[in-house]
Amino acid sequence: MKSKSLVSIDQCSKEDILRILENAAKFEANPNRTLLEGRVAATLFFEPSTRTRLSFETAVNRLGGRVVGFQDPSTTSSSKGETLKDTILMVSNYVDLIIMRHHLEGAARYASEVTDVPIINAGDGANQHPSQTLLDIYSIQKTQGKLTDLTITLVGDLKYGRTVHSLIVGMSHFNPTFHFVAPEELRMPEEQKNICDKLNIPYTEHTDFTEDIINKTDILYMTRVQRERFTDLEEYERVKNIYILKNSMLDNSKENLRILHPLPRVNEIAYDVDDNPKAYFIQQARNGLFTREAIICEVLGINKLI
Amino acid sequence: MSAQKKRELQVAALENGTAIDHIPPDQLFKVAHLLELEKMNNTITIGNNFYSKKMGRKGVIKIADKFFEEDEINRIALIAPNVILNEIRDFEVIGKYPVTLPDELVGIVKCNNKKCITNNEPMRTRFDVIDKEKGTIRCRYCERKINKEDIVIK
Numbered sequence: 001m002k003s004k005s006l007v008s009i010d011q012c013s014k015e016d017i018l019r020i021l022e023n024a025a026k027f028e029a030n031p032n033r034t035l036l037e038g039r040v041a042a043t044l045f046f047e048p049s050t051r052t053r054l055s056f057e058t059a060v061n062r063l064g065g066r067v068v069g070f071q072d073p074s075t076t077s078s079s080k081g082e083t084l085k086d087t088i089l090m091v092s093n094y095v096d097l098i099i100m101r102h103h104l105e106g107a108a109r110y111a112s113e114v115t116d117v118p119i120i121n122a123g124d125g126a127n128q129h130p131s132q133t134l135l136d137i138y139s140i141q142k143t144q145g146k147l148t149d150l151t152i153t154l155v156g157d158l159k160y161g162r163t164v165h166s167l168i169v170g171m172s173h174f175n176p177t178f179h180f181v182a183p184e185e186l187r188m189p190e191e192q193k194n195i196c197d198k199l200n201i202p203y204t205e206h207t208d209f210t211e212d213i214i215n216k217t218d219i220l221y222m223t224r225v226q227r228e229r230f231t232d233l234e235e236y237e238r239v240k241n242i243y244i245l246k247n248s249m250l251d252n253s254k255e256n257l258r259i260l261h262p263l264p265r266v267n268e269i270a271y272d273v274d275d276n277p278k279a280y281f282i283q284q285a286r287n288g289l290f291t292r293e294a295i296i297c298e299v300l301g302i303n304k305l306i
Numbered sequence: 307m308s309a310q311k312k313r314e315l316q317v318a319a320l321e322n323g324t325a326i327d328h329i330p331p332d333q334l335f336k337v338a339h340l341l342e343l344e345k346m347n348n349t350i351t352i353g354n355n356f357y358s359k360k361m362g363r364k365g366v367i368k369i370a371d372k373f374f375e376e377d378e379i380n381r382i383a384l385i386a387p388n389v390i391l392n393e394i395r396d397f398e399v400i401g402k403y404p405v406t407l408p409d410e411l412v413g414i415v416k417c418n419n420k421k422c423i424t425n426n427e428p429m430r431t432r433f434d435v436i437d438k439e440k441g442t443i444r445c446r447y448c449e450r451k452i453n454k455e456d457i458v459i460k
Binding site: 104 | 419421422423424426427428429445446447448449450451
């Protein structure tokens with residue numbers, strides 16, 4: 001990677017992504033390795049996120065490192081008005097690695113500029129969450145046996161969904177075909193479509209979520225359609241049930257189809273889908289552990305995995 | 307006296323320095339601010355609403371004994387893209403340059419994303435100019451794209 005911090009998926013080349021995935025597979029085979037013995041990582045969660053924090057902290061622990069940090073900024077000096085810069089510089093005195101989540105966008109990039117300690121961005125507002133993208137790509141590779149030439153259907157809130165925007169960037173190296181399924185108000189922004197256009201990545205936009213589309217799909221990536229995103233509540237009432245995946249919609253889907261979701265889900269995947277072997281969202285979260293072990297080693301420059 | 311002569315006399319001639327011409331009248335004081343003229347001790351003439359064949363009315367700034375570096379002057383391209391810079395030595399215009407947007411804008415533009423770190427920390431903003439023709443810029447931090455018409459100068 002160009003920087004030793006992981007702030008955004010854009011900074012990862014195809015080779016970077018493949019190397020991280022290869023190492024994630026090694027960690028899946030054996031998650032417990034003493035690569036971080038004697039090292040300390042800080043998890044600074046200026047905004048709570050239990051799932052991401054536990055996943056990162058488990059990764060550090062399974063690598064033999066120790067963790068310090070906070071999960072509730074109201075108990076830290078940032079609540080007294082300390083700047084992010086001062087907090088980061090203070091913590092940099094103590095640790096070898098900082099894993100941070102912040103509600104402000106760009107916080108991780110700024111942190112990476114003020115310290116020499118590697119930063120892993122565990123989410124900065126609606127902006128970036130690169131470890132989520134890498135675990136998504138790892139899950140795609142693991143379930144499909146490859147990354148190239150896949151048909152990927154993104155469903156739900158494509159306007160504000162940072163996971164889908166980053167997934168487009170991350171998968172853009174692997175010749176995908178995209179279907180974007182979203183209500184009119186939450187369509188994929190021009191910026192992401194421009195990325196596809198520039199790279200000659202084919203995509204089709206749909207406002208109806210139909211079996212026809214599902215049956216062509218290798219990876220069905222569901223996201224939440226949130227009520228608060230709508231300016232027109234009538235529109236929300238109209239679409240809220242259209243973008244729900246039900247088990248019956250999978251009857252004629254491809255054998256290799258897998259359903260991903262960044263979680264938490266609310267009602268966009270009916271519970272009768274859970275027992276379908278094509279449902280993969282729970283295992284997907286488990287892959288986060290291995291991917292994060294690989295990311296931690298990557299930013300710390302640990303190349304030899306013992 | 308000819309109309310041409312009268313117009314010329316409205317502004318003192320410059321022996322050495324820079325004359326910034328064709329400034330849109332409503333942007334004149336913003337341009338002065340961006341160039342930090344208030345911090346200079348040079349002799350400065352500022353004039354506004356002069357007759358212009360090209361644009362109807364225009365603003366002009368003349369700064370004695372000052373020659374700008376490219377990145378210093380290009381910051382004004384954001385608000386006054388058609389400005390012409392005249393480099394004057396010994397009463398002669400020895401060079402005329404248009405201003406062009408630089409690749410990066412540091413500490414000039416305010417990010418219009420309230421949730422951007424730059425609006426919440428004492429720090430400089432940084433924008434990458436992603437389309438020089440359209441004047442589109444992107445915040446280095448929150449990655450929000452801003453179109454020219456929505457750009458807010460700090």
